[in-house]
Amino acid sequence: MSNKQGTTDVILIGAGVMSATLGSLLKELQPDWNITVFEKLDKPGEESSNEWNNAGTGHSALCELNYTPEKSDGTIDITKAIKINDQFQLSRQFWSYLVNSNLIENPSDFIMPIPHMSLVEGDKNVNFLKKRFEALSKSPLFEGMEYSDDPETLKEWIPLIMEGRTSSEPIAATKIDSGTDVNFGALTRMLFTHLQNQGVTIHYQHQVKNIKRGNDGSWELKVKNLQNGTVERHHAKFIFLGAGGGSLHLLQKTGIPEGKGIGGFPVSGLFMVCNKPEIVEQHHAKIYGKAKVGAPPMSVPHLDTRYIDNKKSLLFGPFAGFSPKFLKTGSIFDLITSVKMHNIVNMIGAGLKNMALTKYLIQQLLLTKEKRMEELREFIPDAKSEDWDIVVAGQRVQVIEETEAGGKGTLQFGTKVVHAADGSVAGLLGASPGASTAVSIMLELIEKCFPEHLEEWKPKIKEMVPSYDISLKENPELVQEIQASTAEALCLTSELQEV
Numbered sequence: 012m013s014n015k016q017g018t019t020d021v022i023l024i025g026a027g028v029m030s031a032t033l034g035s036l037l038k039e040l041q042p043d044w045n046i047t048v049f050e051k052l053d054k055p056g057e058e059s060s061n062e063w064n065n066a067g068t069g070h071s072a073l074c075e076l077n078y079t080p081e082k083s084d085g086t087i088d089i090t091k092a093i094k095i096n097d098q099f100q101l102s103r104q105f106w107s108y109l110v111n112s113n114l115i116e117n118p119s120d121f122i123m124p125i126p127h128m129s130l131v132e133g134d135k136n137v138n139f140l141k142k143r144f145e146a147l148s149k150s151p152l153f154e155g156m157e158y159s160d161d162p163e164t165l166k167e168w169i170p171l172i173m174e175g176r177t178s179s180e181p182i183a184a185t186k187i188d189s190g191t192d193v194n195f196g197a198l199t200r201m202l203f204t205h206l207q208n209q210g211v212t213i214h215y216q217h218q219v220k221n222i223k224r225g226n227d228g229s230w231e232l233k234v235k236n237l238q239n240g241t242v243e244r245h246h247a248k249f250i251f252l253g254a255g256g257g258s259l260h261l262l263q264k265t266g267i268p269e270g271k272g273i274g275g276f277p278v279s280g281l282f283m284v285c286n287k288p289e290i291v292e293q294h295h296a297k298i299y300g301k302a303k304v305g306a307p308p309m310s311v312p313h314l315d316t317r318y319i320d321n322k323k324s325l326l327f328g329p330f331a332g333f334s335p336k337f338l339k340t341g342s343i344f345d346l347i348t349s350v351k352m353h354n355i356v357n358m359i360g361a362g363l364k365n366m367a368l369t370k371y372l373i374q375q376l377l378l379t380k381e382k383r384m385e386e387l388r389e390f391i392p393d394a395k396s397e398d399w400d401i402v403v404a405g406q407r408v409q410v411i412e413e414t415e416a417g418g419k420g421t422l423q424f425g426t427k428v429v430h431a432a433d434g435s436v437a438g439l440l441g442a443s444p445g446a447s448t449a450v451s452i453m454l455e456l457i458e459k460c461f462p463e464h465l466e467e468w469k470p471k472i473k474e475m476v477p478s479y480d481i482s483l484k485e486n487p488e489l490v491q492e493i494q495a496s497t498a499e500a501l502c503l504t505s506e507l508q509e510v
């Protein structure tokens with residue numbers, strides 16, 4: 012790739028965890044490429060990747076019940092759980108590589124060990140959890156998971172939740188100590204500092220307004236400098252649309268056929284937070300319940316110990332809601348301006364098919380603090396309103412598209428990499444499982460966009476991520492090796508960790 016004046020090899024739009032991850036991978040794979048980043052805000056990691064805008068769960072399916080659906084024959088499908096766990100192991104390996112290579116420091120500033128738990132009530136749910144536990148326990152990826160329906164054991168595991176519980180319904184939980192709380196905001200900031208040290212040019216307060224293809228096949232970006240109002244033109248052979256909720260609009264501007272038909276539906280989120288040390292100290296887990304009937308998968312309630320700015324707090328939520336903005340700092344016209352001739356059928360289809368979801372979101376939006384406290388009291392029976400504040404989380408823009416299984420207007424809850432046939436532009440849409448699987452998603456993007464370099468890059472990828480290209484579920488020894496080495500590098504073992 013050439014490096015003419017005003018031209019760079021790679022442009023990353025957005026300074027969130029996805030651009031940070033892609034930039035860090037590419038810098039290791041091809042150190043001589045020039046990389047430029049444009050971010051509309053004045054620092055990195057301020058939108059969904061910010062620590063207060065997401066739940067910070069290192070998603071590895073240790074506790075999220077929606078990743079293990081019950082099949083019609085009553086057995087548990089663990090396919091998705093295995094995939095997500097496998098993907099999280101890639102993130103752990105890449106972060107460990109960066110730490111071991113002294114490219115980032117102090118992993119405890121972004122990742123902390125915390126037990127991951129699932130909690131259910133009622134005979135049917137207890138039966139489901141037991142089957143889930145039995146199914147997952149057979150896989151080396153879930154080694155160490157414990158199950159209990161004994162109230163005395165549960166009191167030891169989750170005193171804050173068991174205290175004052177009067178329900179006579181059966182209750183059960185699973186617990187696995189190898190879970191993590193990840194401060195994706197801190198990680199993003201660390202990665203951007205690292206990138207800057209490696210010579211990457213980062214322009215903050217620069218908003219990408221338009222993207223068009225030049226005659227030579229490269230891309231021209233129209234970028235507004237928000238500090239002085241001037242408009243700049245920048246060129247690159249490869250662009251990554253890592254703008255989070257803003258990626259759909261940018262994808263539409265590229266005009267690539269692969270982006271046609273895709274729409275987006277924004278779902279906002281709220282958490283309740285408790286900073287009172289005497290309450291915070293009584294809980295030490297991320298504990299996920301079951302989603303309410305009609306609730307989207309990202310609304311599974313959970314009570315989490317969080318580590319932010321060296322302080323422990325408790326977070327409960329998320330409560331979903333609706334805002335037409337695609338970014339927290341976006342515009343109320345985001346939804347309407349994303350509707351185009353090519354996606355209107357899917358948008359209308361999604362609206363008609365998801366009436367129950369729309370109703371659910373409106374109900375959530377109208378909840379008073381006291382109503383939210385009632386939901387929290389299903390976890391902490393004695394929770395007091397004055398101990399909990401509300402924080403507004405990030406926006407998630409769910410992908411709407413036509414799929415084989417769902418037909419037109421299908422609302423998707425996962426992430427989707429969209430890329431041009433020639434690999435010169437790629438964007439990331441959707442939100443879940445999100446930041447935890449950033450390394451896996453960006454490696455997938457690299458495979459799609461840089462196939463001609465893959466053979467040459469593979470040895471380096473394997474050095475950074477030894478389980479790349481290997482299915483971990485069939486390699487118990489490798490799982491053990493990776494979990495031990497990454498736990499050590501990331502200071503996740505209890506002996507190394509000062510909690």
Ligand SMILES: Cc1cc2nc3c(=O)[nH]c(=O)nc-3n(C[C@H](O)[C@H](O)[C@H](O)COP(=O)(O)OP(=O)(O)OC[C@H]3O[C@@H](n4cnc5c(N)ncnc54)[C@H](O)[C@@H]3O)c2cc1C
Pocket residue numbers: 024025026027028029030049050051052055056057058059060061064065066067068069070195217218219220253254255256257258261280281329338404405406407439441442443444445446447448
């Ligand atoms: C409520 C909630 C809970 C979540 N919980 C979890 C969790 O527990 N675990 C997990 O792994 N993931 C979680 N996620 C998902 C995770 O936060 C996201 O997947 C991840 O942060 C997305 O990163 P990103 O880099 O794509 O986007 P962002 O972090 O949103 O970054 C995009 C950046 O692009 C910039 N930008 C936008 N448009 C432009 C433009 N035109 N020009 C220049 N810059 C632009 C924005 O300002 C922003 O800085 C959660 C998300 C939400 C909202």
